[in-house]
Amino acid sequence: MTSFQAREGLDPNPLKRDPLLFEMYMDALDHVLGRREIQTALEEYGMAASRLRLQLTGDAPRVFSRAAPEFRAYQTLALKPDRLVPDENELGVLRPLAVGLAVLGGLSLSTGVLGGVLGWTSAWIALWAGAALVVAAVTAWLIRARMTFLGRPLLSGEGVPGYDPELDRARSSLISALGRGLLLEEVREVINDRRVGQFGTAFLVTGSPGLYELHDSIFTVPTRTAQEVQRLLDTVSGISLGIAGPRGAGKSTIIRYYCDPSQTAGDDLRCMVSAPVDYAARDFVLHLFSTFCKSVIRHYSARPAAGKTPGRRLLAVMSAARRLVSDLAIDILLLGAAGAGAWFLLPDPWPLPAVALVGAAGLWRGLSAAMKIIQSLDGRPDAETRTLIRAARSHLARVRFLQSHSLNWTGSIKLPVGLEGQAGSSVARAEQPLSYPEAVEQFRAFAHRVATFADRKGHSVFIGVDELDKIGTAEQAERFLNEIKGIFGLPHVYFMVSVSDDALMTFERRGLPLRDAFDSSFDEILRVGALDYAESRRLLYRRIIGLHEPYVALCHILAGGLARDLLRTARQLVRLGHALSAAAAGDSNGGHHSSFVDYLFTAETGAAPTPPPMLTELSAALIAEELRRKARATVHTGVEGQCRALLYETAYGIAGECEATAIVDALLDKGPLSPLMRDFAAYAYFCETLREFIGRLDGASVARCVDERTWPGSFDALAGARYAFAVDAEIAWETVSAFRTAWRLPVRRLV
Incomplete structure (x- = not known):
């Protein structure tokens, strides 16, 4: 680990190294502090909004950690070594180098000018050497300035939308996750912790909109079960996980947190279905297959540039142009100096081939930089992703529709004497619905293909089956698991299924083979218990x-x-x-x-x-x-x-x-x-x-x-x-x- 990476590790607040994230976070925080509920509470308890803003800005890493998937995705991109700002000690050598080169270049230029005045025939060598030294000094200064915290946004465009669309999307997902209620809940908790008289017996609650909010954030409370689930998922590369517990304990909330795309953003693929009360195993697997295909299409068809306003699009284009000019400036200076030196210093016949080689290298560098920026602005899926989307659409059509193909052929011969003959043939093929084994096999094959693709990109696939605890009897739940367990056990796929404590207790009381039914379906079963008082x-x-x-x-x-x-x-x-x-x-x-x-x-x-x-x-x-x-x-x-x-x-x-x-x-x-x-x-x-x-x-x-x-x-x-x-x-x-x-x-x- 380099020293600047170590320094970044000691300063975990991302707001200090990402000005754009700081601006977005402060906008979201100001919006929450401006709500009538919060304003009334601040007036009632005599608190200043500025103090809350300062505290929540300093506690930003803890606030961001409540949106754990989005924050991890952002950190993965933001903490790459090429994005970290080096320590001043590592850049210190560039300053004396630039100064020394500039001094030598100035002396050489002065010598060349003086030699030209005095009529020296070799004065041009001093002029070109001085120019090359000055160019090298400017290059060293640009490299140092570009790697500093203020120089990177100034010279490369970093810190404005469009510099890195992938990082922009990670920022937006993180702030959107906080905007779904997490930041508001954090503000409420800070106000409650800071108020005086917490042990009072008077009832002074004036409003409770948070008790009626539709989103369920029990998982964002760091309970013991939530932490245990996260630790387990961090140690495996795919699992079939049963979530057991009494009704109302928060099983569905945990499953929705990981598997419902409307609850959690990010680059992981999420798919959520509910187990039917009255079911047929084949119909349920086909429904899961269909929902999974729709999730793949929706997830990988989303373009990063979608939803941008014209102003943000123009800002992204301008930022990309500035980045392109900044990337090419240093290359032009370096390659120009190299070409000039080769032209004037190499003996014949080498100057022309050397200059041509330097020009070709410069052209290749320019085209590569331009193509990379054009692709980042385009935002369309790559060829492999488009192939995966087409496969998902094909499977979806196969699952949802009964297709019929027909082939007709006719031919006729007409003779001059008035005789005419005609022959015809017709072949019809009707595609039969998938049988249950075929549905399981095709689902497993496609899910494995998608999970392998996602894993190569550093992402995961989550599939949740909720409401299994609502199935009428324990026998029905056991039979349902035994019939669908063939879809489990895929590498890089995280299956999460809710299981009722009532069903488990019924199994135990009746002496049914509980371990056979559940151990053959799940890799692990975690139980969601009651909250303690602190939770x-x-x-x-x-x-x-x-x-x-x-x-x-x-x-x-x-x-x-x-x-x-x-x-x-x-x-x-x-x-x-x-x-x-x-x-x-x-x-x-x-x-x-x-x-x-x-x-x-x-x-x-x-x-x-x-x-x-x-x-x-x-x-x-x-x-x-x-x-x-x-x-x-x-x-x-x-x-x-x-x-x-x-x-x-x-x-x-x-x-x-x-x-x-x-x-x-x-x-x-x-x-x-x-x-x-x-x-x-x-x-x-x-x-x-x-x-x-x-x-x-x-x-x-x-x-x-x-x-x-x-x-x-x-x-x-x-x-x-x-x-x-x-x-x-x-x-x-x-x-x-x-x-x-x-x-x-x-x-x-x-x-």
Whole structure:
């Protein structure tokens, strides 16, 4: 490694070495900081946009790393050795060399001029030698200036669109990835981390557009599973990977992140399909084949110059022309000096052949540089890529259409005497649909061809099969995998398939040959588990501004650490908070104006401010609503007797404060309970524990719950109890009891 490469390694911020990326990043950041949501938060918490801009500029490598595929593609191009700016020590020798050559050239020119005045016959030799030395000095200076940070954009056009279309495309993909919501989430998280009073109990959230954004960025939160998936993919050159886990844990998000072209840009080929609930193996493989062909056509037909405005096209042409002139300037100086020296210094008959040879070399250099720049401006796929596109279109037509070919031949002979004869022949060939083995074979052959082509270019091929966990029964999922596993196992192809935890548990309970079914289909199976508290907080901080730590803990525990349920609970919390604010203020607008800004306004007008909802009030309402939902879901399952009346009163009662303690006491007093009622009693026990626990939270207890993750009274412990309901209610009950013991709350026994 050279010294300037080492220096680049010590300074990883790409904004310092790429002025164009810096400009694009700042434009995107200014756009985010100008959003109404961010402006309101900055005013509410007394933060300056300039400080956030400065912090996010310094943290640009971490921000860029959230768009990992695009950032890696950009770094691959931007950190090539010929793009790195050398260290001053390596360029230092060029400065004294240029100065020395210039001095010698000046002395030689002066000697030649003086000799001409005095009538020396050899004065021309000194003139030409001096001119050659001056040209060499200018050349050394140009080389040094061109390799400096400021000289490269000035003399070569680097740093403006069009200098390198491939690097331009990498920059645009990186900034586009940030513009899809990643940069906005980063700004939200920075505001949440910098605000004062994170352990407060007042509900001061004024808006939550991030909770309703369509894009799903759970994978961009650096969870343990996300990092494990990335490490695994970095160590293999092709894999069939199963992503298992409960519904709502984020399996589909991980698969979409790698395999959905609408989620992730870059040069990797991505293809995404959904497994049908009611399927035929042949139809599914043909559908996958068709989708893969469309992805190949769309991906490799995209021209780098597409979508440029006329102004950017003109700028690209001007930059290319400047680059061409810059590349040829040094060559002309060097070759001109060499040609002049050969013409005047070589004896006859060598000057003319030498000059012709130098001219031919100059012409070849000029044509090569011009053709290279013309090809970079054209942007059309090369011959091999066009062949691949034609093959994809041919396969797509073969899969989608039943073709028929016919050949007709007729001939006639007419004699002068009026006799006429005619003969004809017809041959028709109808192309039959692909059988299932043929479809698998052709798909594997074409996918292998595409993957080999992509690998030569340093790219990868990702194919995702989502919604497999939605297939009705475990037997159907096993049969589906066994029938389509023939498409797996291709070099340089990354297959990612979602698998339900429910199906896995069903296999285990029934004693089916689980390992045979899955081990023959996948190289690895990774399980997406529940989020811990730190991951849940990071996810919510990137979606909503102003949510204090106790509210984050409330959402995390009620969701059991499942990402999908975490966002649902947060949305429900915000709706309840606005409803309570509206009820307190007598406002019919839903309470969306209750915030710190309202306090300032009412202080100026002299009106009494409406107090925001507090933690105990809001958590009690949220827990009661959650218990009502579970009661409504249970009462319609055929429960009889007094338990049915209790459930109905809990679900639809008019008086219903839904006291979980009274519900648990009433159910336990009825003696042995049915399995369904035991589950509901355990859930009511969990809800009552959560209500009592939230009422005791303060800054010190929050800090302990976060720091001591293995403590039975931590946030993750109670969230684990909520997660355990998917496995067994008695396990959940025992976990809740251990939590209550840690907090010195009375413990109940499940009978």
